[in-house]
Every structure is written in C-alpha cells, then in structure tokens.
Amino acid sequence: MAWGFSATVLLLLLLVVEGGGGVDCMEVVRSRRALQRKHHLRSRAESGATILELRHHSSGKKSREDEDDDVAGFLSSDAARVSSLQRRVAGWSTEEDDDKASVPVSSGARLRTLNYVAAVGLGGGGGDDATVIVDTASELTWVQCAPCASCHDQQDPLFDPASSPSYAVLPCNSSSCDALRLAAATGSPSCDASSSDSSCSYTLSYRDGSYSQGVLARDKLSLAGEVIDGFVFGCGTSNQGPFGGTSGLMGLGRSKLSLISQTMDQFGGFFSYCLPLKESGSSGSLVLGDDTTVYRNSTPIVYTSMVSDPLQGPFYFVNLTGIAVGGQEVESSGFSDGKVIVDSGTIITTLVPSVYNAVKAEFLSQFAEYPRAPGYSILDTCFNLTGFREVQIPSLKFVFDGNVEVEVDSSGVLFSSDSSQVCLALASLKSDYETSIIGNYQQKNLRVIFDTLGSQIGFAQETCDYI
Known part of the structure; x- marks a missing residue:
C-alpha cells in the first residue's frame, strides 16, 4: 500500500543466543558503539533499507539452580504483566483520546528479561544509547534519567538530560500532558494545568507493583541515523519493576504518545516484526514503514481485522x-467472544479457562504416551521426557477472524526447564471475563504486521535468521 511518500524502513536486528539447561535465552549488546568497535559490524543495503549486522558476545556460565530461578522469575513476572494488562483492559478510560534507519538490537537474557530489546539514541549531545524493551502494549516510551532517586539496575549509563542541549521538560498545560492524562489507568500527570511553568509529572504504575515516575519531556530520538526531533518520552527518576537491566520501554502501542503515533508522518502507522528462535546465531527484524519487499516471508501475508473497541x-x-491441536479443532464456548491481544511484551500466551481447558484436554489426549510431571510456575501441563530420543509434538494453530490460520512454530509449543519438566507453553487466565493474550513465545518465526490506519494485523511464516 502507498502512503504518498517513500516507504521508510527500520530494521532492528534481534540477536539471540541459546541459554543453558534447555531454556531458550537471549543475550544483550553493551551498546551500539561498543559492539561496533568489538565486532567490526558491517551494514548493507537491501530494498531501500540499511541492515546492520550483529554478532553475539559469549555469556557467563550459571549454575543449574540459578538458571532455574531466573526462568521461574521470568514466568512469574510474565504472570504479573498479564494481571496488569487485564486490569488495564477492564478499567481503561472511555474519554477520546525515502528515509532509512537501522539500530542495533539484541535479546535480553543477560538483562534478566526474555523480551526483545533495542538500542536507540536519545539526546542532542551525541545520542546516548538506551537499551529498551520493544513493547506493543505500552503507550509511552520512557527511560531512566539522572539524577535518579530510585532506579532499577541497568546496563547502559543513565540518560543525563543536562548533557543534551535539545532536552526540554513539557509543561503541564501541553497537549502531550493532556494526552497522557486521558490514559488514566496507567498515566496520571500531577501538576497545575493552569500554570505554564509547572512541569508535567507522570506516574506509570502496574498491578505487579512496578512503576515509573518522572517528568514528560521531549528530545531527539535517533534510530541509526534517522533523527526524530521533539520526540516525547518519559524521563523517569524513580523506577522499579521486572525491567531487567534495560533502560526502560519503547512504546509501540495504540496511543497518541507512542512511537508509532509520533512517527506517523515518517512511517504511516505501519510496522512489523519477525521474532527469532532463541538459538545461537539467529536474528530477526523490526520494520517501520510499509515496504513489504524487505520481508523474507515464505507464505503469503494474510490479514485479520483489528477489533474496534x-x-x-x-x-x-x-x-x-x-x-487446532495436531490438526484437530478444539471446541469451546470461549470462541464466541474471542477478543485477544497480540502483544510483543508478554512471553507466554494466556487463554481464558474455557479455551485453555479445551486445548489442554486435546493436547493431553494426543500426548498421552508421555509421563506427566509437576507444573512449572504458571505452566500446569508438564511432562517428563527423560530418556526419550524422539518426541512427536502436536502442531498448534491459531485461527483468527476471516479464517486466517496461523501455524505456531514447533519451538513455541513446548517450554522446558530441562527434559524432566517439559511443559505446554500456554497458560490459563483465572476467568472467562478476562482477555486472552497472544505472547511472543508463540510468535517466533512469524512476520507479524500492524497496519494501524488500515486497522488490520497480518501474519506470514518467515524464518527469522538474517545473519
């Protein structure tokens, strides 16, 4: 589709390594400049996009106990995120509310997160790197800022507003502060809107106890040479939660302050990603803009409509x-009201109980020859596969409105701590009144396309290995 300008493509290479103990984990890059110095990165042009190649660092060894604690912690944090999203869905306010760019991206296991992260430049004093989680359910990009009263540990240096001549705090009577105020469930600016001198303070809080507090500001955002002037973001000076060692979040959600909305003129509200298998040497991409020629999909793109809500x-x-499990369609009353969230920031797909129980029953029927094992964190359908040389894994397919069928990669069907505890990589919500979420673990090796102006999401099979 054409937006009346040359398609702008942002390719974010997602670098991954294989974690120990059978659990797929990811590694982080210290910074763009440090990575370039160490690995002599090469860039190449492809269909109007610039691709920066990345290589991974070696990771330190951990004990089995530490690895198990880390993974259990990841899943517990994932459950807390799901609970937070349920609250936000239920209580959201009803008020209205041929450039090239490429940045280095890596995975986040060494940052204590199984989510995907990107290194972006922030500030007019040279563009300090900030490693942020790529999150389609966040409405605001925020980073930790100096001086920080209370911050979680992060790998990169804190962003220092004093080092950027283009940094400016937004006043409370600004339109951006108004936009954040309308998002009452997650952003509550506290200031005197009648005063032009009052700074727009914000608080983003979540049910799991995590939060970011600071001021709303604007500065230059650099996406590998593509500079976005006056980018609005949260400059957090008090931040705590399961953000690992990242600098914060990149908000790709549907809101007035998200990266997608703020770059509507450049990218047309169109973006996609391909999340890689978490194995050594694997990589993926995030593309901003509607140039589909840079995709490497092996099947045609099929689109389903976004739900208007x-x-x-x-x-x-x-x-x-x-x-469908193993080609067998499951029956559930939960499909009659099957609204789900497609989310890059949730790891494990969580389903309403009526749907989950039907899927679980069919999977157990087809996997009956393998002995059961105790549940693992939020995963309750587990097996002991010790001693088995071959395992036949039933296929898993999601069907969306318009008869859009999406096959889950085989690596997204099972989640393992080790061979003695291999679990169906799906979890159940507490109530059918909650909203199911399609997590990133089931989106691997798929090209997922978000056309916000066309109000549709597309899917295609794609091997996410660009190196």
Missing part, C-alpha cells in the same frame, strides 16, 4: 475464532 487503550485486539 472504545476501551482498547494502547492494545492491538483481534478475534480468535478457533485453535
């Missing part, structure tokens, strides 16, 4: 109309 907040909703 006045309470949608920053989320991307579609209708899940069915699930």
Whole structure:
C-alpha cells in the first residue's frame, strides 16, 4: 500500500543466543558503539533499507539452580504483566483520546528479561544509547534519567538530560500532558494545568507493583541515523519493576504518545516484526514503514481485522475464532467472544479457562504416551521426557477472524526447564471475563504486521535468521 511518500524502513536486528539447561535465552549488546568497535559490524543495503549486522558476545556460565530461578522469575513476572494488562483492559478510560534507519538490537537474557530489546539514541549531545524493551502494549516510551532517586539496575549509563542541549521538560498545560492524562489507568500527570511553568509529572504504575515516575519531556530520538526531533518520552527518576537491566520501554502501542503515533508522518502507522528462535546465531527484524519487499516471508501475508473497541487503550485486539491441536479443532464456548491481544511484551500466551481447558484436554489426549510431571510456575501441563530420543509434538494453530490460520512454530509449543519438566507453553487466565493474550513465545518465526490506519494485523511464516 502507498502512503504518498517513500516507504521508510527500520530494521532492528534481534540477536539471540541459546541459554543453558534447555531454556531458550537471549543475550544483550553493551551498546551500539561498543559492539561496533568489538565486532567490526558491517551494514548493507537491501530494498531501500540499511541492515546492520550483529554478532553475539559469549555469556557467563550459571549454575543449574540459578538458571532455574531466573526462568521461574521470568514466568512469574510474565504472570504479573498479564494481571496488569487485564486490569488495564477492564478499567481503561472511555474519554477520546525515502528515509532509512537501522539500530542495533539484541535479546535480553543477560538483562534478566526474555523480551526483545533495542538500542536507540536519545539526546542532542551525541545520542546516548538506551537499551529498551520493544513493547506493543505500552503507550509511552520512557527511560531512566539522572539524577535518579530510585532506579532499577541497568546496563547502559543513565540518560543525563543536562548533557543534551535539545532536552526540554513539557509543561503541564501541553497537549502531550493532556494526552497522557486521558490514559488514566496507567498515566496520571500531577501538576497545575493552569500554570505554564509547572512541569508535567507522570506516574506509570502496574498491578505487579512496578512503576515509573518522572517528568514528560521531549528530545531527539535517533534510530541509526534517522533523527526524530521533539520526540516525547518519559524521563523517569524513580523506577522499579521486572525491567531487567534495560533502560526502560519503547512504546509501540495504540496511543497518541507512542512511537508509532509520533512517527506517523515518517512511517504511516505501519510496522512489523519477525521474532527469532532463541538459538545461537539467529536474528530477526523490526520494520517501520510499509515496504513489504524487505520481508523474507515464505507464505503469503494474510490479514485479520483489528477489533474496534472504545476501551482498547494502547492494545492491538483481534478475534480468535478457533485453535487446532495436531490438526484437530478444539471446541469451546470461549470462541464466541474471542477478543485477544497480540502483544510483543508478554512471553507466554494466556487463554481464558474455557479455551485453555479445551486445548489442554486435546493436547493431553494426543500426548498421552508421555509421563506427566509437576507444573512449572504458571505452566500446569508438564511432562517428563527423560530418556526419550524422539518426541512427536502436536502442531498448534491459531485461527483468527476471516479464517486466517496461523501455524505456531514447533519451538513455541513446548517450554522446558530441562527434559524432566517439559511443559505446554500456554497458560490459563483465572476467568472467562478476562482477555486472552497472544505472547511472543508463540510468535517466533512469524512476520507479524500492524497496519494501524488500515486497522488490520497480518501474519506470514518467515524464518527469522538474517545473519
């Protein structure tokens, strides 16, 4: 599709390594400049996009106990995120509310997160790197800022507003502060809107106890040479939560302050990603803009409509109309109201109980020859596969509105701590009144396309290995 300007493509290479103990984990890059110095990175042009190649660092060894604690912690944090999203869906406010760029991206296991991260430049004093989680359910990009009263540990240096001549705090009577104020469930600016001198202070808080507090500001955002002037973000001076060692979040959600909305003129509200298998040497991409020629999909793109919902907040909703296990369609009353969130920041797909129980029953029927094992964190359908040389894994397919069928990569069906505890990589919500979430673990090796102006989401099979 054409937006009346040359397509702008942002390719974010996602670098991954294989974690120990059978759990797929990811590694982080210290910074763009440090990585370039150490590995002599090469860039190449492809269909109007610039691609920066990345290589991984070696990771330190951990004990089995430490690895198990880390993974259990990841899943517990994932469950807390799911609970937070449920609250935000239920309580969201009803008020209205041929450039090239390439940045280094890596995975985040060494940053204590299984989410995907990107290194972006922030500030007019040279563009300090900030490693941020790529999150389609966040409405605001925020980073930790100096001086920080209370910050979680991060790998990169804190962003120092004093070092950037283009940094400016937004006043309380600004339109951006108004936009954040409307997002009452997650952003509550506290200031005197009648005063032009009052800074727009914000608090982003979540049910799991995590939060970011600071001021709303604007500065230059650099995406590998593509500079976005006056980018609005949160400059957090008090931040705590399961953000690992990252600098903060990149908000790609549906809101007035997200990266997607703020770059509408450049990218047309169109972006996609391909999340790689978490194995050594694997990589993926995030593309901003509508140039589909840079994709490497092996199947045609099929689109399903986004669900129009006045309470949608920053989320991307579609209708899940069915699930097939091993080619067998499961039956559930939960598909009659199958609105789900497609989210890059949630790890494990969580389903309403009526749907999950039907999927679980069919999977157990087809996997009956393998002995059961105790549950693992949020995963309750587990098996002991010790001693088995071959395991036949039933396929898993999601069906969305419009008969759009999406096959889950085989690596996204099972989650393992080790061979004695291999679990179905799906979890159940507490109530059918909650909203199912399609997590990133089931989106691997898929090209997922978000067309916000066309109000549709596309899917295609793609091997996410660009190196």
